[in-house]
Amino acid sequence: MTAGEVVARIKKNLGAPWREATYRDTFKCGGPDTRVTGIATTAFASLDVIQRAVAAGLNMIIPHEVTFWNDRDDVGLVSADPLLFARKRAYLDAHNVVIFRTHDSMHDQRPDFTYVGSARELGLDARYETAPGSHRFTLPETTLGALATTLQRRIGARALRVVGDPAAKVSRVLLGVGYATPAANAADVDVVISGEQQEVDGILDSPEYVLDAATLGIPKGWIMLGHAVSEEAGMLEMTQWIKGFVPDVPVQLVKAGEPFWAP
Amino acid sequence: MTRVSRRDFVRLGASGAAAAPWVLTPAAIGGATVTAQDVVDRVRQAAGVEWNAATADGFKAGDPSTAVTGIVTTSLATIEVMRRAVTAGANLIVTAGPTFYSRGDSPMPSAGRGRGAASTAAPDPVFTSKNDFIRTHNLVVWRFSDHWRVRTPDPFARGLAEALDWARYLRTGDPLQLVVPAVTLEALASRVKSRLDARGGVRVVGRPQTRVRTVGLLPGTRTIQDTVAALPRVDAIVAGEIREWESSEYVRDVVNAGVGKGLILVGRSLSEDAGMKVCADWLRPMVPEAPVRWLPAGDPFWRPTA
Numbered sequence: 219m220t221a222g223e224v225v226a227r228i229k230k231n232l233g234a235p236w237r238e239a240t241y242r243d244t245f246k247c248g249g250p251d252t253r254v255t256g257i258a259t260t261a262f263a264s265l266d267v268i269q270r271a272v273a274a275g276l277n278m279i280i281p282h283e284v285t286f287w288n289d290r291d292d293v294g295l296v297s298a299d300p301l302l303f304a305r306k307r308a309y310l311d312a313h314n315v316v317i318f319r320t321h322d323s324m325h326d327q328r329p330d331f332t333y334v335g336s337a338r339e340l341g342l343d344a345r346y347e348t349a350p351g352s353h354r355f356t357l358p359e360t361t362l363g364a365l366a367t368t369l370q371r372r373i374g375a376r377a378l379r380v381v382g383d384p385a386a387k388v389s390r391v392l393l394g395v396g397y398a399t400p401a402a403n404a405a406d407v408d409v410v411i412s413g414e415q416q417e418v419d420g421i422l423d424s425p426e427y428v429l430d431a432a433t434l435g436i437p438k439g440w441i442m443l444g445h446a447v448s449e450e451a452g453m454l455e456m457t458q459w460i461k462g463f464v465p466d467v468p469v470q471l472v473k474a475g476e477p478f479w480a481p
Numbered sequence: 482m483t484r485v486s487r488r489d490f491v492r493l494g495a496s497g498a499a500a501a502p503w504v505l506t507p508a509a510i511g512g513a514t515v516t517a518q519d520v521v522d523r524v525r526q527a528a529g530v531e532w533n534a535a536t537a538d539g540f541k542a543g544d545p546s547t548a549v550t551g552i553v554t555t556s557l558a559t560i561e562v563m564r565r566a567v568t569a570g571a572n573l574i575v576t577a578g579p580t581f582y583s584r585g586d587s588p589m590p591s592a593g594r595g596r597g598a599a600s601t602a603a604p605d606p607v608f609t610s611k612n613d614f615i616r617t618h619n620l621v622v623w624r625f626s627d628h629w630r631v632r633t634p635d636p637f638a639r640g641l642a643e644a645l646d647w648a649r650y651l652r653t654g655d656p657l658q659l660v661v662p663a664v665t666l667e668a669l670a671s672r673v674k675s676r677l678d679a680r681g682g683v684r685v686v687g688r689p690q691t692r693v694r695t696v697g698l699l700p701g702t703r704t705i706q707d708t709v710a711a712l713p714r715v716d717a718i719v720a721g722e723i724r725e726w727e728s729s730e731y732v733r734d735v736v737n738a739g740v741g742k743g744l745i746l747v748g749r750s751l752s753e754d755a756g757m758k759v760c761a762d763w764l765r766p767m768v769p770e771a772p773v774r775w776l777p778a779g780d781p782f783w784r785p786t787a
Contacts, residue, residue: 262726262730264730264733264734264737265734265737265738266733266734266737266738283726283730284726284727284730287705287709287726287727287728287730287731287734288705288726288727289726295705295706295709296705296709296731298709299709299712299713299731300713301712301713301735301738301740301742302731302734302735302738302740305738306734306738363785366784366785367785370784370785377684377685377784378784378785379681379682379684379782379783379784380681380782380783380784380785381781381782381783384783397724397725397726403582403590403605403607405603405605413725414724414725416702416722417702417722417748417749417750417781418557418578418579418702418722418749418750419537419578419579419583419584419702420583420584421583422582422583422590423578423579423582423583424582425750425781425782426557426559426578426579426582426750426781427582427607428781429557429559429560429561429781430559430560430561430607430610430611431607433559433560433561433564434560434606434607434610436606436607444684444725445725445726446725446730477686477725477729477730477732477733478684478685478686478729478746479684479685479689480681480683480684480685480784481667481670481671481673481674481683481685
């Protein structure tokens with residue numbers, strides 16, 4: 219089958235209108251006519267992921283995030299890079315790799331698998347969610363420190379970051395994913411758990427807000443898992459979903475994993 | 482500035498104004514007074530760059546005609562920093578970061594911002610308390626980041642080099658670079674963590690045993706273009722904040738392809754802490770009427786130690 223047929227089936231099964239104007243959910247390498255030997259889903263189409271996919275006989279990569287290190291995958295921004303760009307490009311061409319990003323469509327889908335996967339990995343059980351798809355969880359009261367420790371043990375993220383008083387008593391958790399992080403100042407939320415958010419000079423700088431809340435004794439917490447850790451879990455659900463309507467070729471999750479370690 | 486003296490300073494600030502020998506009232510130095518506006522006028526004169534009103538810099542709280550009793554510079558005007566400033570007898574805060582949690586720095590949350598479905602239009606207690614604290618203590622807050630940042634050489638990068646106790650290894654260049662005795666990426670990351678008094682904010686991309694001799698300094702918030710331009714010229718980059726789908730993925734990709742490089746992220750605020758110490762040293766001779774001190778805001782982040 220061709221990559222174009224895979225994309226057509228994704229659009230057909232999405233259950234949400236396809237954004238025709240999206241610059242994200244497009245081919246980044248190869249095109250609709252490329253013959254597909256197998257599909258690898260991942261958070262980031264790093265060269266390492268691509269090489270592991272090729273070794274497993276999979277030449278179509280479906281990443282949630284970027285290939286060329288910027289949101290538009292604008293190669294003009296990075297083509298002057300002498301370290302890797304040309305090598306990555308040459309590898310993709312030599313191995314007949316086709317890359318199609320599913321970002322906007324994945325977030326338009328219901329349920330949004332990035333939330334489903336993140337909640338599953340974090341152990342945020344559906345019975346605690348205030349309503350299906352609310353992403354708000356009312357947990358048995360705990361402390362921010364105990365919650366962060368539990369989450370870190372579950373997901374094994376080496377470089378998770380927390381702001382707030384570890385002794386703050388918390389219960390109401392709002393889950394975000396990737397960079398679409400809810401602000402920490404909602405009155406009915408104690409803790410925001412998400413992937414990544416600008417630290418300073420955003421619309422609401424949650425780190426500074428939570429620092430001040432802690433100084434005032436107002437229980438607030440901000441737990442950032444990292445972008446890759448936050449969104450890669452849901453690529454498992456994505457893999458299973460694609461398998462359901464692409465039985466013709468193997469479909470596998472090839473994890474990019476957490477990029478960071480901490481000293 | 483070593484860790485010890487920095488901690489000593491924090492302790493001094495926390496122990497009260499009476500224990501801080503540098504806290505002088507205006508009368509004690511001959512009765513000369515200076516207003517916050519006077520200080521800002523002198524800074525604008527001395528900045529050496531054309532003043533651009535479209536930047537984030539400017540008064541964020543308080544009355545510019547307030548007589549200044551002392552000046553504190555910081556990377557982030559948190560309530561904690563303000564409390565320490567008040568304890569030290571200072572009433573003008575010069576901050577690199579916002580006061581009210583956004584670039585717009587509106588003293589009240591804008592409609593809809595962070596409001597959950599179940600919340601009402603009740604005032605945000607954090608905004609309210611911060612405004613009250615500023616009013617009660619007659620504080621003036623002035624943001625100075627965009628104009629400070631564009632000075633050459635970058636004072637935030639110089640501050641980072643001094644905080645690492647590596648100013649002697651500083652080389653000019655874009656970005657500013659350190660040429661240091663060979664060190665592993667792991668050892669470099671440990672040094673960054675301890676010298677900056679970091680808690681959980683330091684994150685690293687790269688192989689721990691990668692040998693590092695040249696270090697590029699990229700404090701603040703940086704783009705993929707900054708990283709792509711800098712990485713080929715150095716072994717490792719010490720940066721403030723980047724976007725994770727950009728620079729950290731790029732460095733990870735490069736490292737996994739077998740190229741010996743590293744990226745150490747310390748966070749935006751922590752990366753700018755030391756540059757505001759440089760700012761205090763720069764301001765001091767300009768404002769002889771009032772004591773000028775640096776109060777580090779510190780690392781906002783921690784990490785479970787399990």
